[in-house]
Amino acid sequence: MLTARGSDQRSDIRPVQSRARLLGAWWGPALGLSALGLITSVEAERTATREIFFNVAQPWAVYVFTASLVGLLIYGFGRHATLWAIGQPTPNLRDEVSQRLRNAVRLGLAQEKIGRDRYAAVMHWCIFSSIVVLTFVTAQVAIDDDFSLHFLRGPYYLFFSFYGDLFGLVGLVGVGMALYRRYIDNLHRIHWDERLEDHLIIWGLGLILLTGFAVESLRITVDELVQHPDWARWSFVSFGVAHFLALFEFEEPQLLSAHVWMWWGHLVLAMGWLGLIVFTKLDHMFFAPINAFLLRTDSPGRLTKIENIEEREVFGVGQIQDFTWKQLFELDACVSCGRCTAVCPANIAGQPLSPMHLIQDLKLHLADVGPAIQHAGHEGHDVRAVSPLAMVGEVIKDETLWACRTCGACVQECPVLIEHVPTIVDMRRYLVMDEARVPATAQAALENLEQRGHPWRGATLTRTSWMEGLGEVPIFDGSQEYLYWVGCAGSLVERNLPVTQSVFRLLREAGASFGVLGQEETCSGDPARRLGNEYLYQILAGQLVETFKAKNVQRVITNCPHCFNTFKNEYPQFGGRFEVLHHTEFLAKSLQQGDLKPQYPIAEQVTYHDSCYLGRMNGVYEAPRQIIEFLPGAKVTEMQRSMSRGLCCGAGGGNMWLEEVGARRVNHVRAEEAMQTGAQSVISNCPFCIQMFEDGIPAVQPQEEGRMRVFDVAELLDRAVFGTDGAGRGSQSS
Amino acid sequence: MHLVVCAKQIPDPETPPSAFKIDTVANAVVPVPGISPVLSPFDAQAAEAALRIKEKVGESKVTVISLGKESAQAAIKQVLAMGADEGVLLNDDAFEGGDSYTTAHALAAAIKKLGDVDAVICGRQAADWDMGQVGLGIAEELGWPGAIVAKDVQAADGALLVQRVLLDGFETVRMPLPAVITVSNELGDPRYPKLQQIMQAAKKTVTTWTAADLGLDAASVGKAGSRLRLERLAQPEAGGAVQIIEGDTPEAQAQALAQALRDARII
Numbered sequence A: 001m002l003t004a005r006g007s008d009q010r011s012d013i014r015p016v017q018s019r020a021r022l023l024g025a026w027w028g029p030a031l032g033l034s035a036l037g038l039i040t041s042v043e044a045e046r047t048a049t050r051e052i053f054f055n056v057a058q059p060w061a062v063y064v065f066t067a068s069l070v071g072l073l074i075y076g077f078g079r080h081a082t083l084w085a086i087g088q089p090t091p092n093l094r095d096e097v098s099q100r101l102r103n104a105v106r107l108g109l110a111q112e113k114i115g116r117d118r119y120a121a122v123m124h125w126c127i128f129s130s131i132v133v134l135t136f137v138t139a140q141v142a143i144d145d146d147f148s149l150h151f152l153r154g155p156y157y158l159f160f161s162f163y164g165d166l167f168g169l170v171g172l173v174g175v176g177m178a179l180y181r182r183y184i185d186n187l188h189r190i191h192w193d194e195r196l197e198d199h200l201i202i203w204g205l206g207l208i209l210l211t212g213f214a215v216e217s218l219r220i221t222v223d224e225l226v227q228h229p230d231w232a233r234w235s236f237v238s239f240g241v242a243h244f245l246a247l248f249e250f251e252e253p254q255l256l257s258a259h260v261w262m263w264w265g266h267l268v269l270a271m272g273w274l275g276l277i278v279f280t281k282l283d284h285m286f287f288a289p290i291n292a293f294l295l296r297t298d299s300p301g302r303l304t305k306i307e308n309i310e311e312r313e314v315f316g317v318g319q320i321q322d323f324t325w326k327q328l329f330e331l332d333a334c335v336s337c338g339r340c341t342a343v344c345p346a347n348i349a350g351q352p353l354s355p356m357h358l359i360q361d362l363k364l365h366l367a368d369v370g371p372a373i374q375h376a377g378h379e380g381h382d383v384r385a386v387s388p389l390a391m392v393g394e395v396i397k398d399e400t401l402w403a404c405r406t407c408g409a410c411v412q413e414c415p416v417l418i419e420h421v422p423t424i425v426d427m428r429r430y431l432v433m434d435e436a437r438v439p440a441t442a443q444a445a446l447e448n449l450e451q452r453g454h455p456w457r458g459a460t461l462t463r464t465s466w467m468e469g470l471g472e473v474p475i476f477d478g479s480q481e482y483l484y485w486v487g488c489a490g491s492l493v494e495r496n497l498p499v500t501q502s503v504f505r506l507l508r509e510a511g512a513s514f515g516v517l518g519q520e521e522t523c524s525g526d527p528a529r530r531l532g533n534e535y536l537y538q539i540l541a542g543q544l545v546e547t548f549k550a551k552n553v554q555r556v557i558t559n560c561p562h563c564f565n566t567f568k569n570e571y572p573q574f575g576g577r578f579e580v581l582h583h584t585e586f587l588a589k590s591l592q593q594g595d596l597k598p599q600y601p602i603a604e605q606v607t608y609h610d611s612c613y614l615g616r617m618n619g620v621y622e623a624p625r626q627i628i629e630f631l632p633g634a635k636v637t638e639m640q641r642s643m644s645r646g647l648c649c650g651a652g653g654g655n656m657w658l659e660e661v662g663a664r665r666v667n668h669v670r671a672e673e674a675m676q677t678g679a680q681s682v683i684s685n686c687p688f689c690i691q692m693f694e695d696g697i698p699a700v701q702p703q704e705e706g707r708m709r710v711f712d713v714a715e716l717l718d719r720a721v722f723g724t725d726g727a728g729r730g731s732q733s734s
Numbered sequence B: 001m002h003l004v005v006c007a008k009q010i011p012d013p014e015t016p017p018s019a020f021k022i023d024t025v026a027n028a029v030v031p032v033p034g035i036s037p038v039l040s041p042f043d044a045q046a047a048e049a050a051l052r053i054k055e056k057v058g059e060s061k062v063t064v065i066s067l068g069k070e071s072a073q074a075a076i077k078q079v080l081a082m083g084a085d086e087g088v089l090l091n092d093d094a095f096e097g098g099d100s101y102t103t104a105h106a107l108a109a110a111i112k113k114l115g116d117v118d119a120v121i122c123g124r125q126a127a128d129w130d131m132g133q134v135g136l137g138i139a140e141e142l143g144w145p146g147a148i149v150a151k152d153v154q155a156a157d158g159a160l161l162v163q164r165v166l167l168d169g170f171e172t173v174r175m176p177l178p179a180v181i182t183v184s185n186e187l188g189d190p191r192y193p194k195l196q197q198i199m200q201a202a203k204k205t206v207t208t209w210t211a212a213d214l215g216l217d218a219a220s221v222g223k224a225g226s227r228l229r230l231e232r233l234a235q236p237e238a239g240g241a242v243q244i245i246e247g248d249t250p251e252a253q254a255q256a257l258a259q260a261l262r263d264a265r266i267i
């Protein structure tokens, strides 16, 4: 039975509600306290108020500063916008506007992604809410005075004093947490791209809050503390400080001149800090919600289709202006937080890829060559001749692009909703189709796909080899409900044959109406698309959609999460709409309906590895786990990285056919993680993951004795249903 | 420089052994359904060698010639996609059933018809029959010098510097032009075609010549002209057996293993 599953992973399943609650919980007490303040303050002096520009002679300066700030912001963003405009049109932006608005609120304003790091979530909310509330506080002061509205009086003034102080304090807590993280705790990822701005922003904010309190306290020391201590109490922080200051018995002129200095200091700091928005990553306060609006609304497992590929002059992205403007906009939204790089399997294994640096390098390149490209476009010159550097090859190295597993871990974590995978694959497309610069092993796989319809060079099995000893295997003829799609790995790679056979036996046992294509199967094209050969993919996918239609295929069960993903999310781009199930989904359902009865014990400690294309890309986390729950006696220990945080096995994104460069191999890292659970076997759902573990485990555990074993979920279920000696497995028909 | 690449389409050498069948009555290989023929890998290397020269020497042209059926268009297109300029298919029923000699005869006639050829580059052998005769056959027919099994071919003012693979090393020979060269796999991987070129290649038309176009007498080509007679075609029996070597100590096991290998006349 399923046991040691941490609450952490549980909350992963329903991230939306629980995170929202966590963050919502924060506003609750704050607003509650404020409301309490409001009610009680009604009873207080109705005349309570203060002189707005108390003691300060040149309040006009505020307006000069504000006007220049607004001017600066407009100029700064205008300049950015001219750079984004060199990009290509962004498709589908007008679709699903309501979903986009929801994303902007949920992911942009409510900052749901930040919640994946709890400390950061609290810290960021403290800072964010205090900036929002204190800006609002300052605005009220200005309006009160300028429009002579004088609403800052009576109970509301007291309430206003209260929440102003409260959120000042909250802001200080946030700043304190940030300082702790940066200088004391030394969290690795935030130092990977550390710049002067990181220090300026946080120290600046701290100083603004402190000078704010200082101004307030000095004013209270001079006037309210003497005249209206019952009003002053509402500014509870400054009230306390004022009491402390009073102990020193400063002369009033001393206090007043200190107040003026502090006031100016506060103003200059605040305006200067806000000006940083234009020059630093503080711009994310606008860009992140906008980028959340621009975020794709379809599956992250889908890559864009290059329409009318035969008429293109450039295939994929070779120069910065080949990106869509959304992809360029995204670059400016990056805050160098390092979350993406911290979870990147290639980076973890010491391979030459860091998604954060990739985004930052592109951003820098855009700033470098963007203006000249924009100018050249304007003058009608050749924009492709502008950049002195080849973006693909020099700014971003070939090996960086090849190291990506398209695992989506970076996209999953990015708090400002950057989509690295399409950006990386777009550059790969250029590498493969325009430049034909392909590592030899990947080239062999692609040529094999072209010539033989499968990526496995040197395969000695045929597409029917797995059928041996299974009795009659029904061939799909349109009369059955499901097509069981075995896939190239499931039929041509020795290790995966038992998995295919297990799934087949279980489908038959469950009484499913299904058939297979046998010799007629070809490749789904997925490896070609991930490796960047979109042209080849379109040919393979187009042919297969036709085959499926001709055979009247409506529902497909796949062995392989990669076929599953491309059938489900990408074939609709070619007019192929089928119901697609991964075998674990079908088998979980069969178990629940009682069509399969596991009876033989699998007394084993197991751990479960989420494949990226079933898990992160398609959200199927539960079905395989449910199957394991049905295995009599099996005990699951989850790995530290699991579910949406699962680490790729190393084979994704065509890396099955690439030589790894770097300190370690990803499958060794993941094999170690699996072994750390102490489980006897690791279970997965993907032929690639299984091959990677079969390779990786012996490498990190050379001793054969007690070595961890690797199974597909279906193989274990097969054992539980039919027994190890295969008693019940024999063919039912012959 | 005008270079000619000879390319042959062959049954896929990666056909799974279990699917490979021979018709012992007709003495012929049975084509496996669903497995398409491919360009012989050595010929892809010949194309690579020619294209490398083309890139270095200005105003060069590469023509690819294949003798085969209509399906061999695919092999020609593949070389065109790699960067060759023109393609010629020698397709005639009269060419069927020939041997290395008749193939060389027909290819040489086509090269003569092209006229201004400076060098012919072939793969060291076709990966189906592995005869390795056609290259030198063409040289003989044309009366040109020939060099075989090259790992590198460079143009050097009016000649070719050819680095040949020998059993115990390499030798570099200077070939006056025109010449015939066959290249080996040591040359390196053939290039992956750019999509732009694939699409251009798809649009190119391949010239087809028959025996008559080449002025060849039907009796001198194909089966009629063939000097080689196929007696019997058979598939080697593949099998395996396991013998577990016993022994109490590793030394004893090693000794028993050595003895077993000696008994089997392996060492």
Ligand code: SF4
Binding pocket: A340, A343, A344, A345, A346, A347, A353, A354, A355, A403, A404, A405, A406, A407, A408, A409, A410, A411, A420, A421
């Ligand atoms: S998709 Fe995966 S491998 Fe690629 S950059 Fe992102 S985290 Fe790294």
Ligand code: SF4
Binding pocket: A333, A334, A335, A336, A337, A338, A339, A340, A341, A355, A356, A359, A413, A414, A415, A416, A417, A418
């Ligand atoms: S891309 Fe996203 S996750 Fe990565 S550093 Fe930038 S903001 Fe952080």
